[in-house]
Amino acid sequence: MKLNTKFIHGGQENTDPAYGAVMPPIYQTSTYAQSTPGGHKGFEYSRTGNPTRNALEKSIASIENGKHGLVFGSGTASIDAVMKLLSPGDEVLSLNDLYGGTYRLFTKIFQNFGLNFKFIEMNNSAEVKTAITEKTKMIWVETPSNPMMNIVDIQALAKITKEKNILLVVDNTFATPYLQLPLDLGADIVTHSATKYLGGHSDVVLGALAVKDDKLAEKLYFIQNASGAIGGPMDSFLVLRGIKTLHLRMQRHCENGKAVAHFLRNHPKIDQVYWPGFEDHPNHEVAKKQMKDFGGMLSFTTKKDDLKEAVAIVEKLKIFTLAESLGGVESLAGHPASMTHASIPEEERKKTGVKNSLIRLSVGIEDEEDLIEDLKQALG
Numbered sequence: 159m160k161l162n163t164k165f166i167h168g169g170q171e172n173t174d175p176a177y178g179a180v181m182p183p184i185y186q187t188s189t190y191a192q193s194t195p196g197g198h199k200g201f202e203y204s205r206t207g208n209p210t211r212n213a214l215e216k217s218i219a220s221i222e223n224g225k226h227g228l229v230f231g232s233g234t235a236s237i238d239a240v241m242k243l244l245s246p247g248d249e250v251l252s253l254n255d256l257y258g259g260t261y262r263l264f265t266k267i268f269q270n271f272g273l274n275f276k277f278i279e280m281n282n283s284a285e286v287k288t289a290i291t292e293k294t295k296m297i298w299v300e301t302p303s304n305p306m307m308n309i310v311d312i313q314a315l316a317k318i319t320k321e322k323n324i325l326l327v328v329d330n331t332f333a334t335p336y337l338q339l340p341l342d343l344g345a346d347i348v349t350h351s352a353t354k355y356l357g358g359h360s361d362v363v364l365g366a367l368a369v370k371d372d373k374l375a376e377k378l379y380f381i382q383n384a385s386g387a388i389g390g391p392m393d394s395f396l397v398l399r400g401i402k403t404l405h406l407r408m409q410r411h412c413e414n415g416k417a418v419a420h421f422l423r424n425h426p427k428i429d430q431v432y433w434p435g436f437e438d439h440p441n442h443e444v445a446k447k448q449m450k451d452f453g454g455m456l457s458f459t460t461k462k463d464d465l466k467e468a469v470a471i472v473e474k475l476k477i478f479t480l481a482e483s484l485g486g487v488e489s490l491a492g493h494p495a496s497m498t499h500a501s502i503p504e505e506e507r508k509k510t511g512v513k514n515s516l517i518r519l520s521v522g523i524e525d526e527e528d529l530i531e532d533l534k535q536a537l538g
């Protein structure tokens with residue numbers, strides 16, 4: 159199957175065996191009747207396995223070109239499960255502009271359990287190689303990154319991790335398998351906040367992993383069942399439904415993202431626009447090589463770089479909703495300095511590019527003209 163067909167049919171039974179339902183039923187059950195001890199039909203208890211979650215896990219494996227999929231109660235819970243592959247003393251290398259929640263989980267939870275984290279520049283192979291010690295067990299990256307839309311060369315990193323025999327994990331939330339297939343580029347594990355583009359309708363919180371390797375999958379399934387942060391059947395159903403239109407939505411997100419990026423770049427009040435589709439974006443060539451298109455996420459700063467001005471802009475927006483999160487059909491705007499990154503001191507924040515006026519947009523699938531009109535009026 160090609161990718162777009164997989165979004166609809168990948169890993170799925172064509173009809174349910176009981177009544178021929180075309181969509182997988184929501185098996186809202188905790189347990190399953192047995193005819194004799196151990197005599198069951200593949201499911202015993204819903205923490206261990208549930209048919210609706212199972213259908214989503216097979217879909218995730220299929221669309222990421224993996225062999226195994228695992229579904230968790232949130233993107234964060236799936237990251238949590240991956241970290242439990244490690245032992246005290248192990249070291250993880252990661253990006254310096256990581257999703258805030260992942261950074262918090264690493265430094266405020268897993269550091270207390272004896273894991274060590276180093277945050278480095280991932281596009282410099284020499285720097286990555288020097289940072290690796292014999293304690294390094296994992297490299298963790300996000301690409302495109304949040305909110306600065308930096309791109310990491312997955313293939314270049316995979317070459318290093320294969321040579322050193324360490325795991326490469328890629329958070330594919332922003333790109334989705336429509337734009338980028340990290341397992342094909344050499345990553346060992348793909349993680350998702352399915353809350354975002356996979357679900358696509360801002361109505362569910364869920365997470366997922368995809369892997370190719372059987373042994374690695376076995377370890378992760380063990381952690382999933384033993385730690386228990388599984389996704390529920392209703393939420394699994396909603397994400398399955400979302401995935402069926404992922405390619406159509408992503409196509410429009412990319413078109414609208416491009417139009418909005420170009421509009422902003424030509425606006426007299428705007429200073430920088432961060433969007434990997436621009437030829438002068440520092441990682442444009444890598445983005446072009448590893449992504450099908452450039453996505454619907456972008457951020458920008460104003461020439462005045464004034465916090466009050468930025469707040470006024472996001473308050474004035476009418477079609478873009480001021481809200482956390484991303485990847486839904488509706489356009490959202492966020493102001494990192496006072497929202498997601500408010501707990502980081504101003505000096506630290508500015509080092510990674512999160513200036514006072516930085517505004518992040520998750521460009522939705524509305525009419526392009528309406529989105530541009532809205533930005534025009536808000537920018538005054």
Ligand SMILES: *Cc1c(COP(=O)(O)O)cnc(C)c1O
Nearest residue numbers: 232233234257329331351353364
């Ligand atoms: C939202 C997000 C997460 C966390 O996922 P939740 O579903 O909110 O727990 C992880 N990584 C990225 C890139 C995200 O955008």
